[in-house]
C-alpha cells in the first residue's frame with residue numbers, strides 16, 4: 001500500500017507532500033482509496049460532504065464501527081500524518097480476514113475530506129460539515145490562495161457543493177469511531193511504548209490578524225513618515241511566543257500574506273494566521289485577549305490598523321472514557337496520553353463515542369518531511385487496531 005500511495009502528491013524539491021483538499025494530488029489519493037477498497041470487496045460511498053467510506057458488512061445489523069483517518073496533507077507534510085491511519089485500517093481488515101474473523105456489525109473505513117484545512121483555512125472541514133459544526137454556506141464560500149472557492153473546487157471534482165451539510169442519517173449508522181494516527185510529539189518515545197491511547201485534545205483555534213498600513217518607497221520614505229504594518233506584525237510574533245510560554249500554551253504564526261510583497265516597498269498590508277492551543281479553554285481565551293491587546297497597542301504606535309478574525313475554534317475534547325479504558329485494556333494496558341493536535345475523531349466526539357490510537361514517532365516531528373515511524377511500530381499499530389476492531393465489533397470465526 002505504501003508503494004502505491006507514496007508517489008502521490010510528493011514534492012521532489014521539498015521531500016514532503018502537497019495533497020491539498022480537492023487538488024489533483026488529493027483526487028489521486030481518493031482514487032487510491034477507492035482502489036484499495038475495491039481490492040478487498042468493500043463498498044465505497046462518498047457522503048454529501050465528500051468524506052469517503054469503505055464498508056465491510058454494510059448490511060449487517062447494528063451500528064457500524066468506523067475506523068480510518070485522512071489522506072490530505074499540510075504544505076510539505078510528512079508521509080504518515082493521516083495515511084498511516086487509513087493504511088492501517090485496510091491492513092487491519094486484511095489481518096482479521098487472515099485470522100478467519102468476520103464482524104458481527106458493519107465496519108466502515110473513513111477517509112475524511114480536507115482534514116488539514118491547508119487550502120481553504122478550516123481544519124477538519126469534512127467532519128465539521130458532517131456533524132453540523134461548519135455552516136455549509138460558509139464552507140462553499142471559503143477561498144484558497146488563488147481565489148478558488150471550496151464549492152467550485154468540489155464541483156470541478158465532480159461533487160455537488162449544494163449537498164454540503166449535516167448528515168444525521170449517516171451519523172445514526174455509526175456507533176463508534178477509532179482513529180489511528182502517528183503521534184505528533186515524543187510522549188510514546190519517553191514511555192518506550194509503540195502504541196498508546198489518547199485521553200484528550202487541547203482546545204485550539206485559528207485567528208487571522210490583518211495589519212493595515214501605507215505602501216511607500218523603501219528608499220525615499222523617512223522612518224518617521226512610515227506606517228509600516230510589518231513592524232506591528234513582527235512585534236506580535238514575539239509577543240505570541242512570550243504569552244504562550246506564560247500560559248503553558250502554544251502560539252504559532254506560520255503563514256503570512258504581504259501586500260504588495262516587494263523588496264523595495266513598505267507593505268500596505270500584512271495578513272498573518274495564528275494557530276493557538278492551550279491546556280484549557282480559559283487559558284486559550286486569555287492568551288488571545290492579551291495578545292490582541294498587545295498587538296493593538298503596537299499597531300497604534302506604528303500608525304497601522306488591526307483587525308482580528310477568529311476563523312475556527314475547537315473546544316477541549318475529552319475522548320469517551322469507557323471506550324478509552326476498554327481499548328487500553330484490550331491493548332495490554334497501553335499508556336494513555338493527551339495531544340495538542342486536532343483530529344476528525346475530536347470533531348466526531350461531539351456526536352459519537354470516539355477514541356484514538358497513537359503510533360510512536362521517534363523524532364516527534366510532524367507536519368514536516370522529517371515525520372517518521374518505524375515499520376515495526378506501524379505493524380504493532382495495525383495489530384492494535386485489529387484487536388480493537390475484534391473487541392468492539394463482535395463476531396467470530
Ligand SMILES: [Zn+2]
Pocket residue numbers: 070081082115181343
Ligand atoms: Zn492528521
